[in-house]
Amino acid sequence: MRPPCSPSAALIMNLGLLNKVCFAIAIVSIVAGAVQGLVMIWTSVLDDDSREQLWRMIAAMSAVFLASFATLSVSCTYADPVGSWGGELRRKSGGQA
Numbered sequence: 001m002r003p004p005c006s007p008s009a010a011l012i013m014n015l016g017l018l019n020k021v022c023f024a025i026a027i028v029s030i031v032a033g034a035v036q037g038l039v040m041i042w043t044s045v046l047d048d049d050s051r052e053q054l055w056r057m058i059a060a061m062s063a064v065f066l067a068s069f070a071t072l073s074v075s076c077t078y079a080d081p082v083g084s085w086g087g088e089l090r091r092k093s094g095g096q097a
Helices: 007-042 048-078 085-092
Strands: none
Touching: 007 048
């Protein structure tokens, strides 16, 4: 059993916060990109400059979404929190999972 103030416990808490932040950023990016896409589809009075700006905003949101998704994926893949299934399997099999 690790003490609650060990560096591992602090790292696990920070990874949990990182996961929540990345998930929130991904959700906001999806919603904002969908709204902008609908604006582009249903608005017929936009000039070429406005459409170009909307495409750039969608591309920027896509980049932010992919970055947060990649960070979330790597964090969930390589993190080994104390209560995770991988950690439980490693402890039961003697460190080999």
